[in-house]
Amino acid sequence: MKKLLLTCFFALLFLFGGSNLAQADNYLRVGMEAAYAPFNWTQDTNANGAVPIEGTDQYANGYDVQIAKKVAKSLDKKLLVVKTSWTGLIPALTSKKIDMIAAGMSPTEERKKEITFSDSYYTSEPVIVVKADSKFAKAKSLADFAGAKITAQQGVWHVNLIPQIKGVKAQTPMGDFSQMRQALSSGVIDGYISERPEAMTAQQANSTFKMVTLTNGFTVNSSDAAIAVGMRKGDSRINQINQVLTELSPNDRLSLMDKMVTLQPKEEQSSNTTKPSFFNQMWTILRSNWKQFLRGTGLTLLISTIGTLVGLIIGLLIGIYRTATKSKNTVVALFQKLFGWFLNIYIEIFRGTPMIVQSMVIYYGTAQAFGISIDRTLAAIFIVSINTGAYMTEIVRGGIFAVDQGQFEAATALGFSHGQTMRKIVLPQVIRNILPATGNEFVINIKDTSVLNVISVVELYFSGNTVATQNYQYFQTFSVIALIYFILTFTVTRILRYVERRLDDDTYTTVARELPLEESTNV
Secondary structure, three states, X not given: OHHHHHHHHHHHHHHHHHHHHHHHOOEEEEEEOOOEOOOEEXXXXXXXHOEEEOOOOOEEEOHXXXXXXXXXXXXXXEEEEEXXXXXXXXXXXXXXXOOEEOOOOOOOHHHHXXXXXXXXXXXXXXXXXXXXXXXXXXXXXXXXXXOOEEEOEOOOHHHHHHHHOOOOEEOOOEOOHHHHHHHHHHOOOOEEEEEHHHHHHHHHHOOOEEEEOOOEOOOOOHHHHEEEEEEOOOOOOHHHHHHHHHOOOHHHHHHHHHHHHHHOOOOOOOOOOOOOOHHHHHHHHHHHOHHHHHHHHHHHHHHHHHHHHHHHHHHHHHHHHHOOXXXXXXXXXXXXXXXXXXXXXXXXXXXXXXXXXXHHHHHHHHHHHHOOOOXXXXXXXXHHHHHHHHHHHHHHHHHHHHOOHHHHHHHHHOOOOHHHHHHHHHHHHHHHHHHHHXXXXXXXXXXXXXXXXXXXXXXXXXXXXXXXXXXXXHHHHHHHHHHHHHHHHHHHXXXXXXXXXXXXXXXXXXXXXXXXXXXXXXX
16 A cells, blocks of 8 residues: 555655746746736637647736746747746745746736836726726716725725725725626626726627726826736846836737737627527536536546545544554653654644635745745645644544444453554444545535645636636636536545445444354344
8 A cells, every 4th residue: 555655645746846947948837827918818729829838738828928928038948838827926936936027917016025126018008897887887087986896906906096086985806807707697796896908808709798988087106007027036037027027019019909808708609699598608618518518527526536535644644643642662652752742733724724824824935935846736735734634533533432442452452562453443333434524524625625726727617717807707617617516526425425325234244143043133
């Protein structure tokens, strides 16, 4: 078993980690959301000069992508887009997961403390996106938005513009534009602050949205309105990037943006004048994007399955250790005590902190603090495994304590060591007793893999969110995702129930065979 686990570990390390090391010398790895058209978006083919997205068979395109391609060419590199959540862009850069940020990012003073920026390659104009049939669609000035529920993207300078609207009902900033569009479609908000190109995209892609350009608009800091390339501090290539940007005239930039606006994804229009039903829309989304959903589902099952199994092994090992008798040797006893403290710290930390925080710390923090770069899929398996192990440790401990103390005493009287007692007598009963709790952890892990999208793991939620940013049908797309999650968890639950019944039947058969004939008949 040990050899098998080690073999699997090194195979995963070679498969995921080795390939990344090989790519590092040949590619310029650029981080972006690939969900912020026309600056950047995701598409299924390499049409119109799109470039590959790492870890998928999809491609990224947009204004940012085309600028990054010019930079990569000047550096004699191939461009590889690393699809990263907005909040993960700077950690990914500082931890050397990516080489550059080209994601419509403004060089604010706060960001300049962490990274360095190139010269501006675009200047944005803030606008507000509302529903076309709302009373705010005819607004001309900020005063017209009094009483409106307005939000902006978390961590973006747009948030600082909200207080300029007198009487506004400021809403909690949201993680990305897909969330804001979904909130706007469902009526949770009345509008969100955006930039002119993105707002034009939303308006063209979804006829229910409208971009409001204000005659008496926001007061904007020039550094906020600018968009620049982000690099690590001390990266000497920043001068070469500035040279590339200098060669782009204002007309070149304008024509490039106009071109990207025409190429950006648009909402599919049906030739049938009758609007399809909600379930027909779900079926169309599933039929058109089943490969993406299948890949995301496969990775979700891989991570949750391995994570649950490894977590169970961790729980069993720690459970056995924590129930071992104290050694009579002073040095060994001291080591047992210290190691016991370490295990307690591990359990309390991973049970007391959210997995989403653990993901950010382990994936980005280890690279930034110790220079250890882990492939995101391998990191995801590691995160789920140790998180599950912390919970399984307490579950196993309860299972061991549930075994009658007399069995321990009988094993000791027969001369069994602690290891023999656990392996031959206790653990078979413990595994049966904790099977329902283990199944529950498995179901939880299937759902909790969705938080791994913060480190850009292409699991089911990540895949579904990508589809939603392409078709702008958020409610329908996430309904498909919810259905897939339900099918997964329902199927796993039923399989585990079947295994439980089989174990109960096997236990009954074993007992019946070992009893005398008249007693087995009574059983």
